[in-house]
Amino acid sequence: MRTTHVPVPPPASDTEGTMESHPAPGGHSVRTRSQHQRRKRIVQAAAALASRGGVEAMQMRTVAERAGVALGTLYRYFPSKMDLVVAVVGEEIDLLESSIERRPPGAATPSSRAVDVLMRATRGLMREPELADALIRSLIMAEVQTPFGDRMTGLLLRVSADGLSLEEASEEQTDLAGSLASVWVQELLEMLRGRRTYDQIQRRIETAAARLLADI
Amino acid sequence: MRTTHVPVPPPASDTEGTMESHPAPGGHSVRTRSQHQRRKRIVQAAAALASRGGVEAMQMRTVAERAGVALGTLYRYFPSKMDLVVAVVGEEIDLLESSIERRPPGAATPSSRAVDVLMRATRGLMREPELADALIRSLIMAEVQTPFGDRMTGLLLRVSADGLSLEEASEEQTDLAGSLASVWVQELLEMLRGRRTYDQIQRRIETAAARLLADI
DNA sequence: CCGCAAACTAGAACAGATTCTAAAAGCTGT
DNA sequence: ACAGCTTTTAGAATCTGTTCTAGTTTGCGG
Incomplete structure (x- = not known):
């Protein structure tokens, strides 16, 4: 076994449990500033590499090198490549969320607001196809629980069901938003495989x- | 680069293009009988190993050994591990299809027939979690086009829209069936991650x- | 300033997928 | 039976994720 919930006490890894990403004022062993910076350097290096040649180019040795840390240290911060990818994705989602916040979807119906958000995310991802490919695939494969689907679902609920959060929503509402997120993810995958155009995705998502959000 | 459309002339690999799986009377360079058998032995060995310890246990060296072929030969038939997985999955879907044929879903509405089929598939996959995990994940990751989603979509159309085939269906019908298939795949993934129970999946799929198949 | 535990580093070691090579085996047409 | 071709084979070699080791550096309580 490998990617298993090891009880290591090292630098507080965010992107776990029920999410959280930023410098997050957790409550646990918040390490030194230099550690935050190291972590940031690692994630940046990883993202930069991934946006070039995808996951393939994002080799652990290379990431460590570019980030100026030893391979062992990299593994101390991110027990597996997947964990690193998850962290990179976290940043991307942050970006999307703040973009939504800055310019919230203004459409009239819940479903068109949801479509708006999803297509905006799609365009964002399309801008860096290599990165998108790397991230999406890796996330889907992840053994660990990734906040990806949940965050997307929450985002959808928020924009479609008038500011509802994941906790306040009814089970059915969550199910429906989650289903739409599923459809989107699969469409994205098909696009990365070259089997969908942007327009096709838009049509399917619409x-x-x-139907899913008709009376949400 | 690696898993790239290499122009190798070796044994006709099925599970490509627009699908086909069985001994299939294609039309191209159908190789000798011994090659079909070799191929079959490989896939069987692979399936057997995967149903034990999942993809991890399905190591290329081991597969080659058990199938009684050289590693190079294995790679000649299946250019990458993923291709091998795709072949194994093909067999599984065949099984599901013939099961459906033997005992077609009898529910009254299109949507309940679709649910019936999906949950039957779910149970089938749950029986061999290791294999299911291996297969689903690998398929989603596959660089190559896998017939998985399409076959499932076709199956759904067939049982829900009164025997319609992928070709005859309207674009909207295909979209809807495809979306349902997407939701199912994602739910399956969540289950494999231990985040869904059978009942939860059933509820979400229902x-x-x-909604998706309301008036299909 | 001292000493200790945790964090970090360089680099070797290991594991499994994929590739490469040289030689043996299998077929085909003559 | 033979030459010329492709397929197989055994095994070494390569590549990248992950682990391990030994030694160095850093942060901190005294």
């Missing part, structure tokens, strides 16, 4: 959203 | 199917 169709699905119209 | 909810999604009811």
Whole structure:
């Protein structure tokens, strides 16, 4: 076994449990500033590499080198490559969320607001196809629980069901938003495989959203 | 680069293009009988190993050994581990299809017939969690186009829209069936991650199917 | 300033997928 | 039976994720 919940006491790894990403004022062993910086350097190096040649280019040795840390240290911060990818994705989602906040979808119906958000995310990802490919795939594969789906679902609920959060929503509402997120993820995958165009995705998402979020 | 459309002329690999799996009377360079048998032995060995310890246990060296072929030969038939997994999955879907044929879903509404099929598939996969895990994940990751989603979509159309095939269905019908298949795949993944129970999946699939296939 | 535990580093070691090579085996047409 | 071709084979070699080791550096309580 490998990627298993090891009880290591090292630098507080965010992106776990029920999420949280930023410098997050957790409550536990908040390490030194230099550690935060090291972590940041690592994630940046990883993202930079991934945005070039995808996951393949994001080799652990290379990341460590570019980030100026030893391989062992890299593994101390991120027990597996997947964990690193998850962290990179976290940043991307942060970006999307703040973008939504800055310019919230203004459409009239819940479903069109949801479509708006999803297509905005799609365009964002399309801008760096290599990175997108790397991230999406890796996340789907992740053994560990990734906040990806949940964050996306929460985002959808928020924009479609008038500011509802994941906790306040009814089970059915969560199910429906989650389903739409699923459809989106799969469409994204198909696009990365070269089997969908942007327009096709939009059509499918619109169709699905119209039905799933009809009376949400 | 690696898993790239290499122009190798070796044994006709099925599970490509628009699908086909069985001994299939394609039309191209059908190699000798011994090659079919070799191929079959490989896939069997792979499936056997995967149903034990998942993809991890399905190591290329081991597969080659058990199938009684050289490693090089294995790679000649299946250019990458993923391709091998795709082949194994093909067999599983065949099983599901013939099961459906033997005992077609009898429910009254299109959506409940679809739910019936999906949950039957779910149970089938749950029986061999290791294999299921290996297969689903690998398929999603596959660089190559896998017939998985399409076959599932076709199956759904067939049982829900009164025997419609992928070709005859309207674009919207295909979109809707495809979306339901997407939701199912994601739920399956969540289950494999230990985040869904059978009942939860059933509820979500029912909810999604009811809306997506309402008037199909 | 001292000493200790945790964090870090350089680099070797290991594991499994994939590739490469040289030689043996299998077929095909003559 | 033979030459010329492709397929197989055994095994070494390569590549990248991950682990391990030994030694160095850093942060901190005294």
